[in-house]
Amino acid sequence: MSESLALDASFSADRADAFRADPTSRIVQNAVTGTDADTVSLDRDVLNGIDETTSERLDAWKVANQKHSGRCWEFAGLNVLRAKVMKQLSLEDFEFSQNYIAFFDKIEKVNHILARAIATADRPLEDEQVRNLLEDGVGDGGYWIQFVDIVVKYGLVPQWAMPDTESAGNTDQMNRALDTIVRRTIGLLRAAATDSDPAEASRRTEEVRRQGLEDAWRVLAIHLGTPPQRFTWQYRDKDKNFHRVGEFTPLEFASQVVTENLREYVSVVDDPRAEHPVGHGYVLEHTPWMEGGTPYSFVTARVDEIKSLAIESIRAGEPVWFSCDVKKQFDRKLGVWDVKLHDYDSLYGVDLGISKADRMRLHHSGPTHAMTFVGVDLVDGRPVRWRVENSWGDEVGTKGFFTMNDSWFDEYVFEVIVPKSRLTADQQAALDGELTVIPEWDVL
Structure with a gap:
């Protein structure tokens, strides 16, 4: 680095003198040190x-409430579907289980991470893909197509069939445990890949992967509950008419209520x-x-x-x-x-465009x-x-x-x-x- 780019020690002192000499700067400073900048800058x-x-x-x-979680994409997806179901069945209100979608999103993410770990097991830890794999973890975020894949594969259930738990709306502790399982499993997968016998390496790899998935599923069940396999669907419409439709699996229910x-x-x-x-x-x-x-x-x-x-x-x-x-x-x-x-811009006197x-x-x-x-x-x-x-x-x-x-x-x-x-x-x-x-x- 060029020595000419070093910050001169007098820089801050000079700026401080100019700042104190400007009454507008002092007034803004007094305002922002006493309350938050968004309140002061509100037009x-x-x-x-x-x-x-x-x-x-x-x-x-x-409206629904994702609380302290990054499940917005799941909520938005289910909000699109719930509006269609309410219109179709003439319901005053209805919610799908966001927790159900979150459970299967998490286990699929774990499986994807482990699959990528297997594919990159022969690369050094300094490799960009391996580094990204280790840094990203099992986050809450997602995309529309990801939401569709989960619904198509696992179906849907009403909100009451798998309601939110404390961890569903506050995912930090659950994600911490999942990240530990994933990183530990990645380490074991990389070790298994070093076996000189290809058949033994493959056997050990699948054994490690399977155990990692089972450990992650157990953590998810402890935090989010166990996904229902069957439930009875019945409801009362806006006109107070009662409908007992029958017993469904989540996939059957999704097919019944999501017609598109x-x-x-x-x-x-x-x-x-x-x-x-x-x-x-x-x-x-x-x-x-x-x-x-x-x-x-x-x-x-x-x-x-x-x-x-x-x-x-x-x-x-x-x-x-x-x-x-x-x-x-x-x-x-x-x-x-x-x-x-x-x-x-006016608050700070700086062009932020x-x-x-x-x-x-x-x-x-x-x-x-x-x-x-x-x-x-x-x-x-x-x-x-x-x-x-x-x-x-x-x-x-x-x-x-x-x-x-x-x-x-x-x-x-x-x-x-x-x-x-x-x-x-x-x-x-x-x-x-x-x-x-x-x-x-x-x-x-």
Whole structure:
């Protein structure tokens, strides 16, 4: 490193003198040292201009609560399905078990990690893939296609059949135990691969893998409960009519209540980076996270096209699964988003502007949360604001529903899930053609 780039010891003292000489800086410092920066920077004119009413609205139900977990993508997926079931069966309210989906997501992730560990067992620990494998662990996050794979393979159950446990909504301790099991098993798999006898190496590898899976399943059962294999489905509709439908397995139940082919729903992404041309098909590296599952693919489109697709789905009575960078320019308690909600530039006296494309390149912004659009306010056919069903409980926003001004969509929404039939012929062809691989370190 060049000595000329060393920070001069006088730098801070000089800046401190200039800071103290500026009364505005001192006032802002007094404000932020006494309360949080988001409160001080909140633009009241922008806030007061946000109206939660929308011309198109689907919801008439209560929100769910993922609590202290990263299961938003599961909640958003189930929120799309529950709306369809409530409409189909004329129910006032209904919830699928998010815990059931989480259980099988976790065991599939463990199996995927162990499969990758076997495939890379002959590589050194310093290898990038091995390092990523050891660093990532068994997290809570996921994608729409991952959700579909789980539903197709394991089915669905009502929320009461496998309700949330303490660990379902607070996953830290469970994930810590799973990560320990996974890393211990990876070490044993790597040791087994060194056996000079190929047949013995294969036998030991499968034995170690099997034990790792059994240990992980046991931890999951202790934390989340045991997934039901059969249950009786009965309900009372809005008109107070009672329906005793019968006994089902989770797969039979999913087939009974979800009448659409979930595989017909596809991912459309706004990626403004020039190196990722619009209208092309992409696939995420090292996916799926379920062995034998579906690689996580998407097609890119202009943001106005993505909005039109979302509006079309809402007008057809369908909530829309979407992903976004949730904590940028928002107020959790009030439940609002606007691209200028917080005037951080004026608060700090610093230019903080970065384009969406550069934020993605610099890993400053990317999909961090999934929710569902359940409404949109249209003026002369153009969206002004969006109604959002979150999964943070009913004590934030308006009983858990949030309002997103359209300006925020442009900057911080990345993906929507819509029926493939709504795409143009070119977009469908891009998804069906050769896909460009997005590396696992990319923000998407």
